[in-house]
Amino acid sequence: MPFDHDTVVGFSKSFGLFYLVALSVIALVWTYWPSNKKGFDEAAKRPVLEEEDRPWRG
Amino acid sequence: MIADLTRAERLWAMLILGALGLIGLAMAIGGRNDLLGIHGWIVLAAGLGGFIAVMRGLDAPEPSAERLNEYYDAPTRVGLILTLLWAVVGMGVGFWVAALLAWPDMTFDVPWLSFGRLRPVHTSGVIFGFGGNALIATSFHVLQRTTRARLPDQISPWFVLLGYNLFCIIAASGYLMGLTQSKEYAEPEWYADIWLVVVWVVYFAIYMRTLARRKEPHIYVANWYYMAFILVVAILHIVNNLAVPISLGSAKSYSLFSGVQDAMTQWWYGHNAVAFFLTAGFLGMMYYYLPKRAGRPIFSYRMSIISFWGITFMYMWAGSHHLHYTALPHWVQTLGMAFSVVLLVPSWASAGNALLTLNGAWHKVRDDAVLRFMALAAIFYGITTFEGSFMAIRAVNSLSHYTDWTIGHVHAGALGWVAMITFGSLYSIVPSMFRRERIYSQKLVEVHFWLALSGTVIYVFAMWNSGVIQGLMWRTYTESGGLTYSFIDSLVAMHPYYIARAFGGLLFLLGALTALYNVVMTIRMPAPAADDAALDIPAKPALQAGE
Numbered sequence: 025m026p027f028d029h030d031t032v033v034g035f036s037k038s039f040g041l042f043y044l045v046a047l048s049v050i051a052l053v054w055t056y057w058p059s060n061k062k063g064f065d066e067a068a069k070r071p072v073l074e075e076e077d078r079p080w081r082g
Numbered sequence: 083m084i085a086d087l088t089r090a091e092r093l094w095a096m097l098i099l100g101a102l103g104l105i106g107l108a109m110a111i112g113g114r115n116d117l118l119g120i121h122g123w124i125v126l127a128a129g130l131g132g133f134i135a136v137m138r139g140l141d142a143p144e145p146s147a148e149r150l151n152e153y154y155d156a157p158t159r160v161g162l163i164l165t166l167l168w169a170v171v172g173m174g175v176g177f178w179v180a181a182l183l184a185w186p187d188m189t190f191d192v193p194w195l196s197f198g199r200l201r202p203v204h205t206s207g208v209i210f211g212f213g214g215n216a217l218i219a220t221s222f223h224v225l226q227r228t229t230r231a232r233l234p235d236q237i238s239p240w241f242v243l244l245g246y247n248l249f250c251i252i253a254a255s256g257y258l259m260g261l262t263q264s265k266e267y268a269e270p271e272w273y274a275d276i277w278l279v280v281v282w283v284v285y286f287a288i289y290m291r292t293l294a295r296r297k298e299p300h301i302y303v304a305n306w307y308y309m310a311f312i313l314v315v316a317i318l319h320i321v322n323n324l325a326v327p328i329s330l331g332s333a334k335s336y337s338l339f340s341g342v343q344d345a346m347t348q349w350w351y352g353h354n355a356v357a358f359f360l361t362a363g364f365l366g367m368m369y370y371y372l373p374k375r376a377g378r379p380i381f382s383y384r385m386s387i388i389s390f391w392g393i394t395f396m397y398m399w400a401g402s403h404h405l406h407y408t409a410l411p412h413w414v415q416t417l418g419m420a421f422s423v424v425l426l427v428p429s430w431a432s433a434g435n436a437l438l439t440l441n442g443a444w445h446k447v448r449d450d451a452v453l454r455f456m457a458l459a460a461i462f463y464g465i466t467t468f469e470g471s472f473m474a475i476r477a478v479n480s481l482s483h484y485t486d487w488t489i490g491h492v493h494a495g496a497l498g499w500v501a502m503i504t505f506g507s508l509y510s511i512v513p514s515m516f517r518r519e520r521i522y523s524q525k526l527v528e529v530h531f532w533l534a535l536s537g538t539v540i541y542v543f544a545m546w547n548s549g550v551i552q553g554l555m556w557r558t559y560t561e562s563g564g565l566t567y568s569f570i571d572s573l574v575a576m577h578p579y580y581i582a583r584a585f586g587g588l589l590f591l592l593g594a595l596t597a598l599y600n601v602v603m604t605i606r607m608p609a610p611a612a613d614d615a616a617l618d619i620p621a622k623p624a625l626q627a628g629e
């Protein structure tokens with residue numbers, strides 16, 4: 025495969041499309057995966073929790 | 083600062099500062115016939131001054147192990163003050179260049195007072211000085227609170243904060259002397275660029291090391307934005323600044339890129355600097371401080387994740403909208419345009435998420451100027467991104483490009499979004515950071531808010547008007563096909579708008595000065611009697627009138 029302008033353009037126009045679609049699907053599936061919901065809900069409360077302003081020591 | 087360091091860290095600090103001093107000396111000697119030499123002296127002074135300061139504190143008692151029970155906030159405190167100082171400098175110079183555009187004689191034939199040298203002092207001063215320090219200071223604060231882990235050590239945060247400010251000083255002083263590699267927002271020369279890479283790698287390492295010790299399993303979304311900011315800025319910075327200096331004793335270098343590749347690399351950098359410096363990092367701020375101040379969790383956590391990935395995927399491809407109608411291949415322009423338009427979706431998802439979080443807490447927005455700063459920032463973020471997506475359409479860009487419309491868009495984003503979210507976040511942590519019960523004067527916060535809002539509105543409307551008039555005058559033809567207006571005609575038409583813009587900018591600058599005064603007075607207020615009790619206050623916003 026020659027490494028010329030047309031090849032590079034052809035590659036970016038085809039592969040570029042597919043990998044962005046794939047990444048979007050992964051992001052969406054992960055976000056809406058039912059078992060992830062609990063973690064998200066807890067994380068969302070993080071800034072508003074009224075707790076001691078200290079690091080956790082264990 | 084030095085008392086916080088363990089003995090081993092003090093020795094490390096001396097080693098680093100000593101090495102910095104030696105590098106400065108080498109630059110001063112190698113570049114003695116060049117402007118590089120002057121920067122060598124600045125670096126030498128910074129290294130030597132720091133070295134002596136640490137040496138004098140070397141035998142001070144070591145910090146107690148108790149410190150590990152608290153977050154390490156000293157770098158955040160210093161960062162907040164540096165943020166305000168750079169705000170005053172950067173916006174002060176912004177006001178000055180705005181005045182120069184209205185009254186160009188004010189350069190008084192002094193080279194370093196010329197528009198071309200002062201303009202980058204403004205842009206770097208506000209973006210890197212003001213914005214960058216705000217991002218570093220708040221990221222350390224947010225990172226520790228959301229992971230419940232203390233920063234990994236006491237020395238690397240200082241290295242990042244102070245090293246970064248050294249970069250800013252080298253940059254700004256270089257512009258005044260006429261040093262620039264003439265890439266917008268990436269003007270500093272090769273040696274400053276290398277230094278920034280070192281600082282940035284340490285910054286990212288702090289993030290990773292703190293996250294590795296986190297207590298919370300899930301990494302709160304604000305950190306994702308901060309990390310995207312750090313990581314992507316590193317990539318952009320390294321690629322766009324690839325250059326070969328003409329010699330080690332010279333400040334001048336030549337870029338690895340030329341022609342249209344150079345232009346595309348520069349605007350890939352430029353637009354992603356907007357995306358990851360002026361947007362992602364500040365979204366991190368918004369996603370933490372806005373829910374916290376409002377006392378309500380973010381409206382939709384899932385939406386925040388989707389907008390995160392949307393912004394990260396799409397911004398990367400939008401840079402070519404800066405190069406419409408140039409030698410850049412047509413399809414690349416179209417690609418940039420298409421991605422810019424779709425970009426509106428994740429952008430509005432973030433702005434909407436913020437506003438929907440406030441839905442039900444509007445009484446707080448009404449009573450609390452700090453929360454109002456943040457609410458307004460979200461609104462301006464929505465306006466600016468809508469405008470950006472619109473301007474990226476090639477036909478629209480043919481009107482807006484090269485005109486003040488771009489400047490209006492920039493400052494709707496910079497004043498309305500970046501500066502407002504920064505001031506809001508800053509006010510919300512200043513009392514707890516400096517262990518005071520409240521901000522010195524709630525009234526002055528209110529004054530600042532109205533100065534900032536009216537300044538932004540005046541600035542942006544002046545530029546929108548002037549930009550559209552400019553664009554239209556440049557494309558009005560006579561019946562015989564010639565241009566109706568000369569360039570000078572359009573310049574004369576701009577004059578009143580330039581005066582209005584300078585006035586709006588002045589109001590905004592006065593607001594920043596008010597903030598500086600208010601914060602200094604807060605620090606000078608007596609500390610509350612029981613120091614221990616004060617440690618716990620950040621959960622609640624400071625007392626509000628009418629609450």
Ligand code: HEM
Binds near residue numbers: 586
């Ligand atoms: C006191 C407030 C401010 C004033 C008076 C002001 C004024 C100006 C002026 C006169 C210019 C040059 C416009 C031209 O060349 O036609 C400019 C450019 C710029 N300013 Fe500001 N500014 C202010 C605040 C800010 C802030 C807070 C930021 C960023 C956070 C910012 C970012 C920029 C940028 C990025 C540019 C370059 C725009 C471009 O090249 O398209 N400014 N400003």
Ligand code: HEM
Binds near residue numbers: 422468469474488
């Ligand atoms: C969806 C989001 C956005 C899009 C699609 C967008 C699009 C654009 C477009 C088309 C231009 C004009 C390019 C030209 O004609 O030369 C521009 C310029 C600019 N935008 Fe945006 N924008 C967006 C958001 C923002 C935000 C949030 C900021 C933050 C402060 C910002 C800062 C800038 C700056 C600094 C410039 C001037 C660059 C220069 O020429 O020096 N933009 N943007």
